Amino acid sequence: MRNIGEKGEDGNVRVTFRQLFETYVTISNKVVGILLRARKYGLVQFEGEMLWQGKDDNVIITLLE
Numbered sequence: 778m779r780n781i782g783e784k785g786e787d788g789n790v791r792v793t794f795r796q797l798f799e800t801y802v803t804i805s806n807k808v809v810g811i812l813l814r815a816r817k818y819g820l821v822q823f824e825g826e827m828l829w830q831g832k833d834d835n836v837i838i839t840l841l842e
Contacts, residue, residue, distance in 0.1 A: 778790050778792050778797065778821075778838070778840045779840065781796055781797070781800050782796070782840065785839075788842065789839050789840060789841060789842060790839070790840040790842075791837050791838065791839050791840070792837070792838055792840075793834065793835055793836065793837060793838070794823070794828050794830075794833050794834055794835070794836045794837075794838055795834035795835065797812075797838060798830055798834075809827070809828050812828060812838065813827075819841060820840070820841055821838055821839060821840055821841060822838070822839045822841055823836055823837065823838045823839065824836060824837075
């Protein structure tokens, strides 16, 4: 996320779900599962319970530091 996202005023890196999905889908088709686990451990933040390709392309995912 640090490589493809933008740092906000609060210092946290943000990326859209679409950017993240398109970047990592060739590496792993389990992007959503990884994001859900990362949120459970307080590593990322995003709105909604689940992320869907297409529908949630503009959801902002924040990397918490």
